Structure formats: structure tokens, C-alpha cells
Amino acid sequence: MTEKLSYLNTETYKQLGQANLLNDYPERIIQIGDGNFIRGFVDWMIFEMNKKSDFGGKVASIQATPRGRTVPKLNRQNELFTLILRGIENGETVKRKQVINSINRAINPYTNWHDVMKLAEQQEIEFLFSNTTEAGIRYEKEAYPEDVSPLSFPGKVVALIYHRYVHFNGDKDKGLIILPCELIENNGEELKRICLKVIEDWNLSKSFVQWIDESCVFCNTLVDRIVPGYPKEEDQQLFNLLGYYDELLTVAEPYHLFVIEGPASVESKLPFKQAGLNVHFDKISSYRELKIKLLNGPHTMLATMGLLSGIETVREGIEDSLLFSFINNALIEEIIPTIPSNEKEKARTYIIQTFDRFANPFLNHRLINISLNSYAKFKARIWPSIYEYRSKIGENPKRLTFALAALLYFFKDEQTKYEIKDDTHVIDKFRHFYSEFDNTKGSLIAFIRDLIDEDFSLNDEELSDLYEAIADYFLRIDKEGIKPALLNLEKGD
Ligand SMILES: NC(=O)c1ccc[n+]([C@@H]2O[C@H](COP(=O)([O-])OP(=O)(O)OC[C@H]3O[C@@H](n4cnc5c(N)ncnc54)[C@H](O)[C@@H]3O)[C@@H](O)[C@H]2O)c1
Ligand SMILES: O=P(O)(O)OC[C@@H](O)[C@@H](O)[C@H](O)[C@H](O)CO
Structure with a gap:
């Protein structure tokens, strides 16, 4: 990599004549985990929904572990990244490059926990997606840290929704639809089970548990798309093709399948089908x-x-x-x-x-x-x-x-x-x-x-x-x- 390369960011993006895609939608989604898969799958789907339906929502992305290195890269690129879909679709060769602009903010919760708490107070937030690998949906006993980020993924979910519950005085309309994308069986049920254990450890109120039961939905999901990530061997060709350098560029196949098991209300709130996406609300x-x-x-x-x-x-x-x-x-x-x-x-x-x-x-x-x-x-x-x-x-x-x-x-x-x-x-x-x-x-x-x-x-x-x-x-x-x-x-x- 040489110093002369320009990185993808809003300026580069505008110079490419793409400024019309820099839309200003409210944050409606929280995402935990910012790896290749969630960006090449969930963030791409939200981008497609914003283009082709009246969804109009952006993502606030939260780093999943203290080891994470993606937030500074996202920040440097004004949260933009390139997705290249390559493969054969219905017998035709597909090579599609898109700059995905669905992430609005990327937050490191270990240095900016206050921002996460403020995010939980935002009216428009309705959904929480995650991909923290199979290792993320795991119970780990930890004390309720209150002013700093919990270490575990379920701990972060509990701290975040508890703050929301308190902030909105238990308003039944302020619950979240939670869609974990980790590849484990019954991922939604499992995440909820672990969250309830964390709530017990932290001695949080029974009324909070009741609010979760009545106002939050934990969906089981199944995801399918091959996302090999950044193709290091193509560094120079990609720069020549795109005219900018993008550390978060992700390559994936065009094929995608998302199966969501949840109540009909979830389907009506997420217009995946209107956007032409292969998403099924069905038994998994x-x-x-x-x-x-x-x-x-x-x-x-x-x-x-x-x-x-x-x-x-x-x-x-x-x-x-x-x-x-x-x-x-x-x-x-x-x-x-x-x-x-x-x-x-x-x-x-x-x-x-x-x-x-x-x-x-x-x-x-x-x-x-x-x-x-x-x-x-x-x-x-x-x-x-x-x-x-x-x-x-x-x-x-x-x-x-x-x-x-x-x-x-x-x-x-x-x-x-x-x-x-x-x-x-x-x-x-x-x-x-x-x-x-x-x-x-x-x-x-x-x-x-x-x-x-x-x-x-x-x-x-x-x-x-x-x-x-x-x-x-x-x-x-x-x-x-x-x-x-x-x-x-x-x-x-
Ligand atoms: N890449 C694919 O083709 C593909 C396709 C379908 C599903 N998946 C699933 O997605 C997962 C992630 O794949 P990727 O390609 O995005 O990998 P990645 O390494 O790019 O991202 C992994 C993400 O998980 C987080 N993470 C790692 N260990 C964690 C832990 N112990 N607790 C909480 N968070 C943790 C990381 O911080 C990062 O955000 C895989 O494990 C797989 O189950 C991947
Ligand atoms: O992601 P893993 O490590 O669980 O498994 C490797 C691949 O089998 C997997 O990533 C597939 O590419 C993916 O599951 C396709 O949807």
C-alpha cells in the first residue's frame, strides 16, 4: 500500500458522482458485531431496502469484543464500504460493485459506553441484529458494570435494553425486535435464555423481565451466503477498478437466503420482499x-x-x-x-x-x-x-x-x-x-x-x-x- 492511495469516504464517494446515495435516514437498527458476514449480508440488505422500499433506516454498529479493529476503519471511511458480489446467477455471470451506506455510526463500547446508552434512548430504534460468531452467544458470569461496557454479547444486549426500559418508563411500545444471525440452532431462543440468566445475576426487576416478554421479540434465524471477505491477492486490481482504497471491501456471492422465524408483525415491519430479497418468514x-x-x-x-x-x-x-x-x-x-x-x-x-x-x-x-x-x-x-x-x-x-x-x-x-x-x-x-x-x-x-x-x-x-x-x-x-x-x-x- 502506498501513501498516495485515497481511501473511500464521503468525499471520494461524491467525486464518483454517487452523492445521491448519501441519504439521511434515522438510525432504526442497532447491530452488534461488524465482521465481514454481517456487513456483506445484513448491511447490504438494509441498503437494498432503503433503495427499493419505504424502510428508510440506518444502522448504529457496535463493536463486539475488545479485540475488534473495525470501528476505526469504519470511522475513517465515514462508515462506507464496498461490497462486490461475484458469481453465476441463473446461468449469467454477475459482477456487481456497490458502496454500502447503510451504517450511520460505528461505536467502540469500551471507550464510548455513554454513546451506547444514548443510542438506547433513541425513539426510532426498533431492531437489533448481531453476528458475533458461534462463540458470542454464550453465558459468561460477569458483574453488572453500569458505567462501562459488559464484556459478553448477551451482557451488552441486557445493559442496552435495560437502559431503554428505564429511560422510557417501561413503555410497551419501545421494545426491540432482536434478530441474531449467529449460526447456532434456535439462536433467538438461546440468546433470550442467556439474557434472562444475566438479568437474574444482575438482580434486575421482575417488571423488566415482563417487559421483555411482552415488548421484545427474539427471532430464530438462519443465514446463508458465502462471504470470503477481503481478497488480499487482488489489492492492486481492485484499486485500479474502484479508484480508491477500501480496507473494508468485502467480496461475496450473489446467492443469499435469510429465514426468519417470528410473529407476522416482524414481517410487516421489515420489507425485505418488497426489496426483492430472498427472505422467508417461515419455520427454519x-x-x-x-x-x-x-x-x-x-x-x-x-x-x-x-x-x-x-x-x-x-x-x-x-x-x-x-x-x-x-x-x-x-x-x-x-x-x-x-x-x-x-x-x-x-x-x-x-x-x-x-x-x-x-x-x-x-x-x-x-x-x-x-x-x-x-x-x-x-x-x-x-x-x-x-x-x-x-x-x-x-x-x-x-x-x-x-x-x-x-x-x-x-x-x-x-x-x-x-x-x-x-x-x-x-x-x-x-x-x-x-x-x-x-x-x-x-x-x-x-x-x-x-x-x-x-x-x-x-x-x-x-x-x-x-x-x-x-x-x-x-x-x-x-x-x-x-x-x-x-x-x-x-x-x-
Ligand atoms: N463468512 C461467511 O461466509 C459466513 C456465512 C454465513 C455465516 N457466517 C457466520 O458468521 C460468523 C462470522 O463470520 P465473518 O466472516 O463475519 O467473520 P469475521 O471474523 O469477519 O467477524 C467476526 C465477528 O464476530 C465477533 N466475535 C468474534 N468472537 C467473538 C466472541 N467471542 N464474542 C463476541 N463477538 C465475537 C468479532 O468481533 C467480529 O465482529 C461465522 O462464525 C459464521 O458463523 C459466515
Ligand atoms: O463460517 P463457519 O466457519 O461456521 O463455516 C465455514 C463455511 O461453511 C460457512 O461460512 C459457509 O460459507 C456459510 O455458512 C454459507 O452460508
């Missing part, structure tokens, strides 16, 4: 099962098996004929059988769409980023299919079992090929085992049994044949290398 469970099993599942498998094969991105993984046929066969032959009959057709269509999304020629979705916390993701995204397949078909799904062996092997190759990012206790457990591993099948099986018993918690079905199959595949990978072992598996050897 069937969308969720398809997405977790058929999109996040193959991502997790590709991440470990691709990295073990020296492949760096999702697209390269899908272009590799061996990896592609492995993943495709795993989905069709081993995961589809676990999907209810009335959903199978929808699932087949979803698989075709998913491969198109993975093959997006304009995204570099890095496997190393997807591999973050692979161990927990395997448990949530692939293990249920192994278990359900065994219950229904009465044997091990060979590819999913191989993928589990590859995951264990992934931790063995740690530090020689890539840096694993996972929970410390997971990394320690593997390091400990591999430091003493004597290369015998017996010790491997004992380790696998312990792992599955301890972490993948099942009922007490007899799983010895599964442990043995995992150990066999592991030893094959060790002896032959991942690709020859895969080839042999696909050939049926």
Missing part, C-alpha cells in the same frame, strides 16, 4: 438441516481433505476430479439417505446449487479459514449423518467414515503443512496422543473410542466396527497418502 428446521448437512458439511470435509492434499480453496477442491467425486458420492449416497423422504427432491436440487456456488470462479474461499474449529464442526455437521446412516442402513457410510479418519490425520500433520486453529483443549488432546502414538492399530482404536465417547456423546450403541473402520482408513492415509487412499476408496479397493 428443514432449511437448516439441508444447509448444515449439504453445504457446511462438505465445506468441513473439503477443508481438511483439501488441505491434506495441498489444495487451498473450495473452488480448487471442486475442480479436483477425485475430491469432487468423493464429495458428490458422499452427499448422494450417504447423506441423502438420512434426509426425510419428502425433502429428498429439494435436497438434490440444493446439492446442484451448492456445487455451482462452490465452483464460483470469482471467489477464493480459503480452506484454511473454513478449517477453523473443524473438530466441533465435524461433530455438528457430519457426525449426525454417520450416525443416522448406520441406524437406517445398518452399516458404516464409507466416505463419511473416511472423512472422519482424514480429520484425525489432519491434526497429525499439524505445523508441518498448515496452522490449525481450533479449541486449545482439542489441539492439546491430539498433540498429547500423537506425541506418544506407537503406530499400532490397537492404540489408534483406543484413542478413537475415547474421542467419540468423550466428545461426540451418543447413546450406547455398539460402535466397535466404526472405530475399526476409522483406524483402517487412518492407517491407509498414513501409508499411501491422502490422494491414493481416496482413489482406492472410490475404486472400491
Whole structure:
């Protein structure tokens, strides 16, 4: 980066002849978390609603953790950032760049808690969106700090809405519609449950709890869009294309899906559909099962098996004929059988769409980023299919079992090929085992049994044949290398 580059800001924006988009709507939305996903999804949707409906509202964005580094960047750019949507949509190539202007303010609550309290007093605020990763919706005991920001995300939500409740003397019309976008099951219910626990810890009044029940709505949601973030490798080309430098530029696919489970009143207040957005006010469970099993599942498998094969991105993984046929066969032959009959057709269509999304020629979705916390993701995204397949078909799904062996092997190759990012206790457990591993099948099986018993918690079905199959595949990978072992598996050897 050279000094001469001009950054995106309102001046640069005006010079580009875009001043008409600098609209002056009131802040109607609070957002907690300011990462790539929430900006490339929620903030983009609000931008679209402001353009195409009578929504007319802006976002006040609050940094989620003391580690956050985005607020100064947003402030420097007058809260503007560029979103580039690239991919294939209905057979057509889409390359769309937009300067998103839906954020009005970005606040660091650790240095400016007073601003957050003032924000809670604003009449027009109606919605709270968040994305704090799966780690954010978690209960942490902390004292009620009153004059400074709570550390946890639920703590911030409680402090903010409590201040609003007090300021408006419990006015029933001043509650908020809360839409967490973290990818955990029943995210709205879970956030509310934790908030109530925080309220109990902080000894806040029963009437506040009643106000939350009557005036606030916590919606469950499901989000879907691949947002790889800033493409570092395209720094110079992007500057040439845009004429400015934007540290917060985000690349995403055009595909998007937002499913919201909540009362009809929420739908009427958020004109997503009027803006032409793919948003459904519906039950989440069937969308969720398809997405977790058929999109996040193959991502997790590709991440470990691709990295073990020296492949760096999702697209390269899908272009590799061996990896592609492995993943495709795993989905069709081993995961589809676990999907209810009335959903199978929808699932087949979803698989075709998913491969198109993975093959997006304009995204570099890095496997190393997807591999973050692979161990927990395997448990949530692939293990249920192994278990359900065994219950229904009465044997091990060979590819999913191989993928589990590859995951264990992934931790063995740690530090020689890539840096694993996972929970410390997971990394320690593997390091400990591999430091003493004597290369015998017996010790491997004992380790696998312990792992599955301890972490993948099942009922007490007899799983010895599964442990043995995992150990066999592991030893094959060790002896032959991942690709020859895969080839042999696909050939049926
Ligand atoms: N990037 C994608 O393609 C994509 C797609 C769908 C869903 N998601 C979901 O979005 C999440 C974030 O992805 P991203 O690409 O925006 O990542 P990011 O690193 O750009 O942003 C992460 C955000 O979460 C906050 N955060 C991190 N740890 C936290 C904690 N312990 N408590 C509170 N806040 C915390 C950060 O401050 C930041 O605001 C993912 O975990 C995933 O569940 C991502
Ligand atoms: O974001 P993660 O780390 O939970 O999972 C990696 C990807 O599978 C995920 O980000 C998908 O791209 C996303 O879920 C698509 O909507």
C-alpha cells in the first residue's frame, strides 16, 4: 500500500458522482458485531431496502469484543464500504460493485459506553441484529458494570435494553425486535435464555423481565451466503477498478437466503420482499438441516481433505476430479439417505446449487479459514449423518467414515503443512496422543473410542466396527497418502 492511495469516504464517494446515495435516514437498527458476514449480508440488505422500499433506516454498529479493529476503519471511511458480489446467477455471470451506506455510526463500547446508552434512548430504534460468531452467544458470569461496557454479547444486549426500559418508563411500545444471525440452532431462543440468566445475576426487576416478554421479540434465524471477505491477492486490481482504497471491501456471492422465524408483525415491519430479497418468514428446521448437512458439511470435509492434499480453496477442491467425486458420492449416497423422504427432491436440487456456488470462479474461499474449529464442526455437521446412516442402513457410510479418519490425520500433520486453529483443549488432546502414538492399530482404536465417547456423546450403541473402520482408513492415509487412499476408496479397493 502506498501513501498516495485515497481511501473511500464521503468525499471520494461524491467525486464518483454517487452523492445521491448519501441519504439521511434515522438510525432504526442497532447491530452488534461488524465482521465481514454481517456487513456483506445484513448491511447490504438494509441498503437494498432503503433503495427499493419505504424502510428508510440506518444502522448504529457496535463493536463486539475488545479485540475488534473495525470501528476505526469504519470511522475513517465515514462508515462506507464496498461490497462486490461475484458469481453465476441463473446461468449469467454477475459482477456487481456497490458502496454500502447503510451504517450511520460505528461505536467502540469500551471507550464510548455513554454513546451506547444514548443510542438506547433513541425513539426510532426498533431492531437489533448481531453476528458475533458461534462463540458470542454464550453465558459468561460477569458483574453488572453500569458505567462501562459488559464484556459478553448477551451482557451488552441486557445493559442496552435495560437502559431503554428505564429511560422510557417501561413503555410497551419501545421494545426491540432482536434478530441474531449467529449460526447456532434456535439462536433467538438461546440468546433470550442467556439474557434472562444475566438479568437474574444482575438482580434486575421482575417488571423488566415482563417487559421483555411482552415488548421484545427474539427471532430464530438462519443465514446463508458465502462471504470470503477481503481478497488480499487482488489489492492492486481492485484499486485500479474502484479508484480508491477500501480496507473494508468485502467480496461475496450473489446467492443469499435469510429465514426468519417470528410473529407476522416482524414481517410487516421489515420489507425485505418488497426489496426483492430472498427472505422467508417461515419455520427454519428443514432449511437448516439441508444447509448444515449439504453445504457446511462438505465445506468441513473439503477443508481438511483439501488441505491434506495441498489444495487451498473450495473452488480448487471442486475442480479436483477425485475430491469432487468423493464429495458428490458422499452427499448422494450417504447423506441423502438420512434426509426425510419428502425433502429428498429439494435436497438434490440444493446439492446442484451448492456445487455451482462452490465452483464460483470469482471467489477464493480459503480452506484454511473454513478449517477453523473443524473438530466441533465435524461433530455438528457430519457426525449426525454417520450416525443416522448406520441406524437406517445398518452399516458404516464409507466416505463419511473416511472423512472422519482424514480429520484425525489432519491434526497429525499439524505445523508441518498448515496452522490449525481450533479449541486449545482439542489441539492439546491430539498433540498429547500423537506425541506418544506407537503406530499400532490397537492404540489408534483406543484413542478413537475415547474421542467419540468423550466428545461426540451418543447413546450406547455398539460402535466397535466404526472405530475399526476409522483406524483402517487412518492407517491407509498414513501409508499411501491422502490422494491414493481416496482413489482406492472410490475404486472400491
Ligand atoms: N463468512 C461467511 O461466509 C459466513 C456465512 C454465513 C455465516 N457466517 C457466520 O458468521 C460468523 C462470522 O463470520 P465473518 O466472516 O463475519 O467473520 P469475521 O471474523 O469477519 O467477524 C467476526 C465477528 O464476530 C465477533 N466475535 C468474534 N468472537 C467473538 C466472541 N467471542 N464474542 C463476541 N463477538 C465475537 C468479532 O468481533 C467480529 O465482529 C461465522 O462464525 C459464521 O458463523 C459466515
Ligand atoms: O463460517 P463457519 O466457519 O461456521 O463455516 C465455514 C463455511 O461453511 C460457512 O461460512 C459457509 O460459507 C456459510 O455458512 C454459507 O452460508
